[in-house]
Amino acid sequence: MLQLxxxxxxxxxxxAAGRYLPxxxxxxxxxxxxxxxxDAADVDRAVQAxxxxxxxxxxxPAEERGRRLVRLAELIDQNLETLAQAESQDxxxxxxxxxxxxxxxxxxxxxxxxxxxxxxxxETHLQEGVALNYTVRHPxxxxxxxxxxxxxxxxxxxxxxxxxxAGCCVVAKPSEVTPYTAFLLSELSREAGLLAGVLNIVHGxxxxxxxxxxxxxxxxxxxxxxxxxxGAHIARTAAPQFKKLSLELGxxxxxxxxxxxxxxxxxxxxxxxSFANQGQICLCGSRIFVERSVYEPFKAAFLAQVQALTxxxxxxxxxxxxxxxxxxxxxxxxSYIDLAHQEGGRLLAGGQRVQVPGRCAEGYFLQPTVFExxxxxxxxxxxxxxxPVVTLTPFDHEEEALTWANSTDYGLSATxxxxxxxxxxxxxxxxxxxVVWVNTWLHRDLRTPFGGMKNSGLGREGGLEAxxxxxxxxxxxVKL
Ligand code: NAD
Numbered sequence: 001m002l003q004l005x006x007x008x009x010x011x012x013x014x015x016a017a018g019r020y021l022p023x024x025x026x027x028x029x030x031x032x033x034x035x036x037x038x039d040a041a042d043v044d045r046a047v048q049a050x051x052x053x054x055x056x057x058x059x060x061p062a063e064e065r066g067r068r069l070v071r072l073a074e075l076i077d078q079n080l081e082t083l084a085q086a087e088s089q090d091x092x093x094x095x096x097x098x099x100x101x102x103x104x105x106x107x108x109x110x111x112x113x114x115x116x117x118x119x120x121x122x123e124t125h126l127q128e129g130v131a132l133n134y135t136v137r138h139p140x141x142x143x144x145x146x147x148x149x150x151x152x153x154x155x156x157x158x159x160x161x162x163x164x165x166a167g168c169c170v171v172a173k174p175s176e177v178t179p180y181t182a183f184l185l186s187e188l189s190r191e192a193g194l195l196a197g198v199l200n201i202v203h204g205x206x207x208x209x210x211x212x213x214x215x216x217x218x219x220x221x222x223x224x225x226x227x228x229x230x231g232a233h234i235a236r237t238a239a240p241q242f243k244k245l246s247l248e249l250g251x252x253x254x255x256x257x258x259x260x261x262x263x264x265x266x267x268x269x270x271x272x273x274s275f276a277n278q279g280q281i282c283l284c285g286s287r288i289f290v291e292r293s294v295y296e297p298f299k300a301a302f303l304a305q306v307q308a309l310t311x312x313x314x315x316x317x318x319x320x321x322x323x324x325x326x327x328x329x330x331x332x333x334x335s336y337i338d339l340a341h342q343e344g345g346r347l348l349a350g351g352q353r354v355q356v357p358g359r360c361a362e363g364y365f366l367q368p369t370v371f372e373x374x375x376x377x378x379x380x381x382x383x384x385x386x387x388p389v390v391t392l393t394p395f396d397h398e399e400e401a402l403t404w405a406n407s408t409d410y411g412l413s414a415t416x417x418x419x420x421x422x423x424x425x426x427x428x429x430x431x432x433x434x435v436v437w438v439n440t441w442l443h444r445d446l447r448t449p450f451g452g453m454k455n456s457g458l459g460r461e462g463g464l465e466a467x468x469x470x471x472x473x474x475x476x477x478v479k480l
Contacts, residue, residue, distance in 0.1 A: 009045070019037040019039075021205070036202075050198070057169055067114070071193060077107045083103045091149060106154050133477045138474060141169070142168065142218050145172040152174060153181035157185070159225070169200075173203070224245070224246065224247050231457065246459040249457045251283065253433070255287065255417075283413045283435070287381055288392050291394070291396075292395065298392075309321050324365065414428075450465075
């Protein structure tokens with residue numbers, strides 16, 4: 001039985017109180033290990049280690065820190081297969097997806113920020129003949145990085161990499177649902193030459209280790225990705241201590257299909273944007289609005305491809321849809337499918353659990369599911385389901401599509417399909433979404449600002465935005 005450890009001060013350590021949580025493979029329903037259920041004492045040890053390591057780490061030239069992060073990226077690449085297997089086992093995602101998306105992106109995060117820190121410059125403001133102002137950016141200190149279960153190593157490293165590059169020391173907590181690859185990262189970070197205490201990884205639940213981390217007075221900034229309700233709770237907890245906050249939260253993203261688009265491309269990409277990672281990506285477009293004149297052709301082509309998706313054992317090369325992350329989450333998604341029926345939706349595809357034979361007989365599999373006939377303001381179209389469930393809705397004109405697209409409390413991402421250049425820009429600028437894709441989806445450039453409007457979050461990650469977040473600006477004014 002696999003037993004994970006915390007990583008504190010450069011050493012793998014058991015939790016102080018000796019308590020553990022089971023680790024479950026959602027594809028088989030079987031327990032395969034245990035993860036520390038850490039508490040405030042473990043968090044305190046980690047914060048102390050990070051605080052002690054901070055002066056030496058911040059004093060290293062950015063180039064030297066970057067060298068170690070680039071080395072860590074190389075080690076992730078070298079261990080791609082082990083990490084991908086672990087990610088799939090822990091999360092239920094197809095192994096092919098972990099190999100091509102999750103793990104390569106984790107390596108890119110370190111490679112990108114390892115070099116980005118060397119390009120990070122600050123401003124000067126010259127008052128001719130009077131004074132010279134220049135801005136210094138100091139690392140904020142010890143920071144907390146808290147991540148969810150859907151893209152475990154990908155999102156965990158997306159926070160840790162810029163924090164370390166900026167000269168901060170980190171106490172990180174991965175999701176208790178999918179902690180395996182974060183544990184494997186512990187060893188790799190040591191091999192990459194990170195000084196003891198620079199990166200600490202504490203495992204445990206949100207209310208346990210997570211809450212203790214957010215409350216700890218030694219933490220100066222919190223970078224959090226997860227649900228909107230959790231984000232609100234963290235903001236309430238952190239505000240009285242004036243901690244810097246970066247919150248990447250939930251989404252209910254619209255996908256707008258205009259009649260003049262390349263329909264084949266729109267259908268093909270909408271399959272991915274609806275169901276990739278079993279629909280458990282915060283950027284998935286779960287509300288598909290289609291201009292009425294192409295509604296029927298879009299629907300027919302889309303449904304044909306939905307029916308052809310293979311749900312099965314994540315380890316099979318042919319599998320396109322793996323397991324839902326947990327039984328609790330599967331039940332939540334099923335409750336939304338029930339609700340869709342109650343709200344008058346017509347089921348066009350899926351809607352049922354899938355029994356995968358063999359070793360996955362006890363796993364949590366669900367058919368990709370499509371509804372139509374639901375009002376844009378009904379709960380199914382307003383609340384985040386975070387699973388393989390999408391709705392189709394015809395629209396008659398641009399204004400109507402925009403009103404419906406912007407009608408939720410969320411504002412993370414949106415996708416627009418059109419060949420009309422003017423419309424593409426016009427619509428993009430009116431969408432209340434932090435990220436807009438035109439004729440593509442999940443196309444990422446790590447230099448761009450990433451984050452949501454409205455209840456989808458606070459602040460932006462990515463590129464220089466992330467380096468600014470993990471640093472504190474100081475103006476120095478010199479009289480000339
Ligand atoms: P969650 O909010 O339940 O948990 C996220 C993390 O927060 C976990 O590590 C959890 O242990 C921790 N946590 C929970 N309560 C805490 C507390 N009181 N204090 C500190 N930490 C606490 O989210 P989840 O179910 O793991 O992930 C799914 C959610 O994440 C969805 O809403 C999804 O949209 C969102 N998400 C957003 C983005 C984005 O970039 N905006 C990316 C991925 C996922």
